[in-house]
Amino acid sequence: MFKYTVRRILLAIPVLLGILVVTFALGRMIPGDPCRAMLGEKATAEVCERFTEKFGLDKPIPVQFGIYMSQVLKGDFGDSIRFSRPVALILIERLPTTIELGALAILFATLVGIPLGIFSAIKRNSPLDVSTMTVANIGVSMPVYWLGLMLAYAFFLLKDTPFWLPPSGRLTAGVASIPFYEVWGIVAEPGTAKYFFLEFFSNLYFFNSIITGDWKVFQDAAKHLILPAIALATIPLAIIARMTRSSMLEVSKQDYIRTAKAKGLKNRLVIFRHALRNALLPIVTIIGLEFGLIFAGALLTETIFGLSGVGRMLYDAITARDFPIIQGFTLVIAAGYVIVNLIVDISYAFIDPRIKLE
Numbered sequence: 001m002f003k004y005t006v007r008r009i010l011l012a013i014p015v016l017l018g019i020l021v022v023t024f025a026l027g028r029m030i031p032g033d034p035c036r037a038m039l040g041e042k043a044t045a046e047v048c049e050r051f052t053e054k055f056g057l058d059k060p061i062p063v064q065f066g067i068y069m070s071q072v073l074k075g076d077f078g079d080s081i082r083f084s085r086p087v088a089l090i091l092i093e094r095l096p097t098t099i100e101l102g103a104l105a106i107l108f109a110t111l112v113g114i115p116l117g118i119f120s121a122i123k124r125n126s127p128l129d130v131s132t133m134t135v136a137n138i139g140v141s142m143p144v145y146w147l148g149l150m151l152a153y154a155f156f157l158l159k160d161t162p163f164w165l166p167p168s169g170r171l172t173a174g175v176a177s178i179p180f181y182e183v184w185g186i187v188a189e190p191g192t193a194k195y196f197f198l199e200f201f202s203n204l205y206f207f208n209s210i211i212t213g214d215w216k217v218f219q220d221a222a223k224h225l226i227l228p229a230i231a232l233a234t235i236p237l238a239i240i241a242r243m244t245r246s247s248m249l250e251v252s253k254q255d256y257i258r259t260a261k262a263k264g265l266k267n268r269l270v271i272f273r274h275a276l277r278n279a280l281l282p283i284v285t286i287i288g289l290e291f292g293l294i295f296a297g298a299l300l301t302e303t304i305f306g307l308s309g310v311g312r313m314l315y316d317a318i319t320a321r322d323f324p325i326i327q328g329f330t331l332v333i334a335a336g337y338v339i340v341n342l343i344v345d346i347s348y349a350f351i352d353p354r355i356k357l358e
Contacts, residue, residue: 005346012338019334020072020327024065027323034321038082055081068327075193077328082320087328090313092196095332096203097170098309100221101301102294104229109237110287116237117244117283118276124249132241139238148231148304155227166224168306171205177217180208228305232298236290243286247279254278280351288344292337 034057035048043051052058056067071078077087116136120129152167166172179202181188188195202208209218251257252275260270299311310329317325 005342008342008345012335012342015338016331016334020069020331021065023327023330024068024323025061027321027326028061028064030318030321032321034081034323037319037321068324072331077331078324080317080322080325082317082322082325086191087324088196089199090325091310091328091332092200093203094308094310094313096200096205097307098295098298098302098311100204100206101225101228101232101298101307101309102291104225105233105294106236106287106291108229109233109240109290112233113237113240114244114283116241118248118271120241120245121248121252122271129245133245136238136241139234140242142234144231144235145300145304147234148228148301151227151231152304165226167227170221170224170307171217172220172224175217175220177202177205177208177221178212178214180212183212228301228307231304232294232301236287236294239290240283240286244279244283247282248275251275251279277351281348284344284347284351288340291340295333295336 033043033048034055035051036043039047039051056064059067068078075088077091079086080090083090116132120132123129155163155165155167158164171177179198181198181202186198188198205217205221209215209221257270257275260274261267265274295311298309299315301307302309302312303315310333313325314329316322317329
């Protein structure tokens, strides 16, 4: 398994390089001038000339790419054109929000979708099965932005009631998360790798509040993520439920399931010990794919619910032609997608012992 993992990591390098090349080229092909996009009426010919020279945009594209690659190999994504701040610093501020939102959404989709699929398969063609699959089809058809707006509007009307949930923001005004490294007295020089590492994990509010014991922040952060997580999880939930149902129905036709029933095993043991375990491979695959695709839906969800995450920042960077942010954020998202797929592939060996990773 170790050799397999190393080989997959090495094979991911050309994939990430290709993504970076395509992103770099597409960024330069977007209509519009970064200078005029950011400065507007102040973008005179003289100002734009100095602007392009300052950020190296006057050089040929291959030269620009070579300079950028030399920075990336050193772990430096460059500075944002719009904010004049290191892209790495912006990334560690925005990425934790998207990670927590995506993880909560896929957790909700998995914990609800798999049981719904199992019950639909057990009660095939029953009213429960028909109603569940009808709801699943509706869930797949509902646009994320529409459901997000409806949820935000509905809970806005429920304000001042016990059922109210915050329809926007990451934390309530006045609630602050104290970084764990400050609580523990850890000192890190700003700009160093240690500082970026500590700052990234301190911006994961769930993680930070658990290890510092600040349950007020944990509860407040969870309340703010419930609505966006539900909006983001609707489509994955429906797909997981449908995949679970079809996979369970396929497995239930196998000889070993009939043998297990003939031996007198309880129906619960047949379903969970024999049928579900053998039906997990396609389910785990679709969960991994949906976790990667969730980042696409996060753009609309973060915008609707006022969350400062990767999707929202990436959209703002594209409209402002902020090339370093576009390239850095896209590369990190692609790397995350590759890692998730690697974890899914490795999990096959644990789910089905017959699979050997060579």
